[in-house]
Every structure is written in structure tokens, then in C-alpha cells.
Amino acid sequence: MYQPTSMFSFFSSSFLRNALIGALATGLSACELVEFSPNDHRARADQKDLTAKNLARLTAAPLPPGDTLRFVFSGDSQRFYDDAQDLVRSVNQQPGIQFMLVSGDISDFGLGREMRWIDNELRKLKVPYLTVIGNHDHVANGREAYQEIFGPLNYSFVYADTKFVLIDTNSREYNFNGRVPDVPWLRGQLADLNGASRSVVISHVPPHDGDFDPTLRDAYAGTLRETPSLVFEMNGHRHDYGVGQPFNDGVTYVNSYAFEKRKYLVVTVFGDKQFRLKQVSF
Amino acid sequence: MAPTLLLAALLAAPATPATPLVSNGPTGSDSVTVSVAVPPVLGLAKSARRQRIGYLPRHVVLQTGGGVGMLSVGGGLSFAHRRLDLDALVGYVPARHAGTALTIASVKVKYAPWELPLGSSRLAFTPLAVGVYGSYTFGLRNTGEEGQYPDDYYWWSRTTRVGPVLGSSLSYALPDAPSGRARRLTGYYELATNDLYAISYYLNRRALSLPDITTLALGLKLEF
Numbered sequence: 001m002y003q004p005t006s007m008f009s010f011f012s013s014s015f016l017r018n019a020l021i022g023a024l025a026t027g028l029s030a031c032e033l034v035e036f037s038p039n040d041h042r043a044r045a046d047q048k049d050l051t052a053k054n055l056a057r058l059t060a061a062p063l064p065p066g067d068t069l070r071f072v073f074s075g076d077s078q079r080f081y082d083d084a085q086d087l088v089r090s091v092n093q094q095p096g097i098q099f100m101l102v103s104g105d106i107s108d109f110g111l112g113r114e115m116r117w118i119d120n121e122l123r124k125l126k127v128p129y130l131t132v133i134g135n136h137d138h139v140a141n142g143r144e145a146y147q148e149i150f151g152p153l154n155y156s157f158v159y160a161d162t163k164f165v166l167i168d169t170n171s172r173e174y175n176f177n178g179r180v181p182d183v184p185w186l187r188g189q190l191a192d193l194n195g196a197s198r199s200v201v202i203s204h205v206p207p208h209d210g211d212f213d214p215t216l217r218d219a220y221a222g223t224l225r226e227t228p229s230l231v232f233e234m235n236g237h238r239h240d241y242g243v244g245q246p247f248n249d250g251v252t253y254v255n256s257y258a259f260e261k262r263k264y265l266v267v268t269v270f271g272d273k274q275f276r277l278k279q280v281s282f
Numbered sequence: 283m284a285p286t287l288l289l290a291a292l293l294a295a296p297a298t299p300a301t302p303l304v305s306n307g308p309t310g311s312d313s314v315t316v317s318v319a320v321p322p323v324l325g326l327a328k329s330a331r332r333q334r335i336g337y338l339p340r341h342v343v344l345q346t347g348g349g350v351g352m353l354s355v356g357g358g359l360s361f362a363h364r365r366l367d368l369d370a371l372v373g374y375v376p377a378r379h380a381g382t383a384l385t386i387a388s389v390k391v392k393y394a395p396w397e398l399p400l401g402s403s404r405l406a407f408t409p410l411a412v413g414v415y416g417s418y419t420f421g422l423r424n425t426g427e428e429g430q431y432p433d434d435y436y437w438w439s440r441t442t443r444v445g446p447v448l449g450s451s452l453s454y455a456l457p458d459a460p461s462g463r464a465r466r467l468t469g470y471y472e473l474a475t476n477d478l479y480a481i482s483y484y485l486n487r488r489a490l491s492l493p494d495i496t497t498l499a500l501g502l503k504l505e506f
Contacts (some may be wrong), residue, residue: 033498034347034497034499037373039290039381040379079481080486081490082485084489109478117489140423140425140440143420144423172430
């Protein structure tokens with residue numbers, strides 16, 4: 001007599017608990033499913049502030065003394081999700097890399113869901129990844145989506161005696177308002193390396209591109225020229241690999257492959273400011 | 283809570299009186315009409331049929347999600363024995379969810395071939411509705427100013443979205459309106475996507491799944 005009652009109450013309470021957990025889980029996923037607009041940038045808590053989260057992971061794993069700074073450089077993931085899957089598989093087999101840099105255009109249409117789709121793939125990397133905003137990420141309300149999902153448009157971090165400065169150079173998206181890129185901010189970042197001895201600048205649109213504010217080109221390139229610690233400036237936007245000194249001023253510019261090119265670069269930085277670029281196909 | 287209140291408000295709204303029947307009878311006292319007694323009767327029958335065709339079930343809708351607003355309100359008409367719905371909605375998304383406050387105007391056509399009465403209850407289930415929608419978003423921050431971009435810099439529209447919808451609904455028959463119109467309250471859901479998500483999926487069928495590109499709308503429809 002007693003037993004069945006207790007069995008029943010056990011079942012009913014566990015059923016109730018499961019139903020509650022189920023409803024909660026459904027509620028959480030339904031939150032994103034019930035999309036208010038494609039420009040709606042709400043995201044799960046673990047897909048917000050990804051820059052800060054990835055930086056925390058990177059900081060937690062400092063480069064052991066004697067090891068070489070090595071990272072993967074790619075860009076323009078845009079709507080190449082199948083390629084992103086394969087890139088992750090390949091990068092995860094690279095020995096001795098510490099992080100991956102994506103040089104902007106995370107999304108194609110500037111939509112939050114696209115940024116989360118890319119993160120769905122890149123979060124499977126064994127190493128943290130860091131991004132800079134690209135022109136496509138500015139489309140419609142993409143800038144706000146990028147800020148919500150990734151983080152600041154201009155930021156910097158120090159890793160392995162190197163200061164990495166990531167800056168928004170998508171001038172055309174601001175209709176060439178004369179304030180983007182923020183050259184005074186860049187100058188300040190490069191004037192104080194926070195104890196590092198080398199510097200690297202990463203942006204999406206290269207200064208020698210038509211989408212870069214022509215009124216700021218000289219000031220920007222000049223700032224880099226006057227930075228003796230600068231290893232190189234790294235860009236995306238052009239979807240193809242390139243390395244050169246377009247201003248013939250001793251400053252090297254490296255352009256990344258887009259995900260669709262199914263290639264990426266493994267960058268090794270050593271010594272004073274020497275570097276090696278290795279192209280990897282996947 | 284908010285949808286419940288809005289629903290209550292909708293239910294409380296006075297029903298619009300039905301269009302009065304247009305008299306087709308002889309207007310004067312002309313006796314000539316007597317000699318042609320049959321045609322007016324035919325005319326009346328024809329008029330009644332026209333009235334019935336002219337009787338379009340109409341409704342108001344309240345919806346959340348589906349890519350057309352955190353909250354959308356609208357109205358619509360039904361055709362083809364309530365199988366075909368044509369709705370127009372206006373939706374709102376507050377700035378905290380999208381960067382800027384958005385107003386989204388949308389139109390939707392839905393076709394539901396079957397409606398299954400549930401026993402002798404006042405409930406009826408519509409297992410499948412398919413349709414298309416189009417929307418235009420006002421209030422986006424960066425849609426391109428005059429001369430900002432070279433031609434065809436971005437090939438897609440930032441403001442106009444189109445996409446398919448698919449859903450089901452459950453209706454509850456309310457007491458008829460004083461005018462004799464049937465009143466019904468329907469709860470529905472719709473799964474939808476849009477052109478940009480569909481393209482992304484089409485090009486990446488390995489990395490993306492249909493749930494990835496799906497949006498959900500939940501709504502109430504009041505026929506009055």
C-alpha cells in the first residue's frame with residue numbers, strides 16, 4: 001500500500017523536475033528562435049563578449065619561456081561556414097600555435113545570427129580566437145551586433161612580449177566621416193606598449209585600399225612608420241594572401257586568405273621583430 | 283502577461299456592425315415592376331450570393347517573433363472559405379535588442395488546406411499552413427547614404443526581407459457577433475526563414491542545419 005504511493009510521488013516529482021528542466025532548456029533556445037528581426041542581436045550568455053572570453057583564455061595560458069610566438073592568421077569568414085568547419089579541423093592539428101586571428105568580415109550581411117554561426121565553428125578550436133571588425137560586420141545594425149557578440153571595435157592585448165592592436169579601419173561604413181580609423185587612439189596604443197617590446201597592428205581594410213578614408217591614410221601609415229617596434233600590420237578585406245610594402249616606407253603589410261580560399265597563414269614571430277609566414281591549405 | 287492584456291483589449295473592442303444588406307427591390311411605386319416580377323427575384327438571389335462572397339472573414343492578429351517584431355499587431359482578411367489569409371502587420375523591436383529601435387512593416391499570405399473540427403467541441407485544428415512573407419524595416423542605422431558606396435557594393439537589400447512560413451493553429455469558436463458574424467480566436471505558431479538565411483544554408487548544408495536558419499513566431503488571431 002505504502003510502496004506504490006511513494007513510487008508514484010517519486011515518479012511525479014522526477015517527472016515534474018524533468019519537465020521543468022525541459023521547459024527551461026526549450027525556453028532558452030526558444031528565446032533565440034523567437035527572433036524579433038534578423039538585426040536582433042540577442043545571444044546566449046556564452047556567445048556574448050567573445051573577445052573578453054577569448055582574451056581571458058589566452059591570458060590563462062601564457063607563452064612558456066623559451067617558446068616561440070606562433071599564431072594562425074585568417075580573415076573574411078563571411079558566409080563560408082562549411083569552409084570554417086574544415087579550417088577548424090586543420091588548425092586543430094597545428095602544433096605549437098597559441099591563438100588564431102580573424103581579420104574581420106566575420107559575417108556577410110551584418111547579422112547577429114551569422115556571427116553566432118561562425119562562433120559555433122570557431123569555438124571548436126583548441127586555441128582562443130580573436131577578431132577585428134570588418135566592413136560587412138557594419139552593415140545595417142551589424143556594428144551593434146558585433147559589439148554585443150564580440151566586443152569593442154578598437155582594443156589591444158599583450159601576449160608573448162608583443163602588443164597586438166586591433167583597430168576598426170572600415171571608413172566607408174562611416175561614410176568617410178574623418179574619424180575612422182581613430183588615429184590618435186592608435187598613436188596612444190603604440191606609444192605605450194605596456195611592457196612589450198614588439199607591436200603588431202591588425203585591421204580589416206588596408207590603408208592602401210579605396211575603402212580606407214583617404215584623408216587619414218597619411219596619418220595612419222605615418223604612425224606605423226614611426227613605430228620602430230612594429231613587426232607588421234595585418235589586414236583582410238582583399239580575400240587573398242599578400243605581403244609587401246605598399247608605401248615603400250619599410251612597413252610590411254600582410255593580407256590574409258579568406259576562409260573560402262581554403263588556405264591560412266601560420267605566423268611565427270621571433271627575435272627583435274623577425275617573422276616567418278607559412279601558407280597552409282586545408 | 284502583456285499578450286493576455288492585449289487579447290483582453292481586443293476581445294473587449296466593439297465588433298464592427300456588418301455591412302447592411304443593400305436593398306435590391308423596386309425603389310418607387312411604379313407598377314411596371316409587377317409585370318416583371320420574376321427578374322427582381324433572380325436579382326435578389328444574385329445579390330444574396332454576392333453578399334455572401336462579399337462577406338470576408340476578417341481578423342486582427344497579435345504576434346511575437348518571426349523576424350517581424352518583438353511585438354507585431356495587424357489585421358487581415360480570409361478568402362477561399364478561410365483557407366487563404368492575407369495579413370498586414372506592423373512590428374516593433376526596442377533598441378536594446380537590435381542597436382536601434384526598429385519598426386517592421388510586413389505582409390503575409392498563408393494557405394491552410396485543412397481544418398479539422400475536434401469532436402463536438404468548439405475547437406478546430408489546422409495542421410498545416412504554408413505561405414510567404416515580405417518585410418520592410420525602418421530605423422536601421424547603416425543602410426547606406428547617397429554616394430556612400432559604389433554601385434552594387436552590397437548586392438542585397440538591408441531593409442527588405444522575404445521568406446517562407448509554415449505553421450499550425452488551433453481555433454476556438456466564440457459566440458457569434460450581434461451582427462451574426464462568426465467570431466473565433468486562434469492561437470498559431472509559424473516557422474520561417476528569410477532570403478539571407480536561406481542563401482547561407484543553401485551554400486553551407488554541411489555546417490548549417492534547418493534549425494539554424496529557422497525563426498519562430500507565436501501569435502493570436504481574432505476573427506470578428
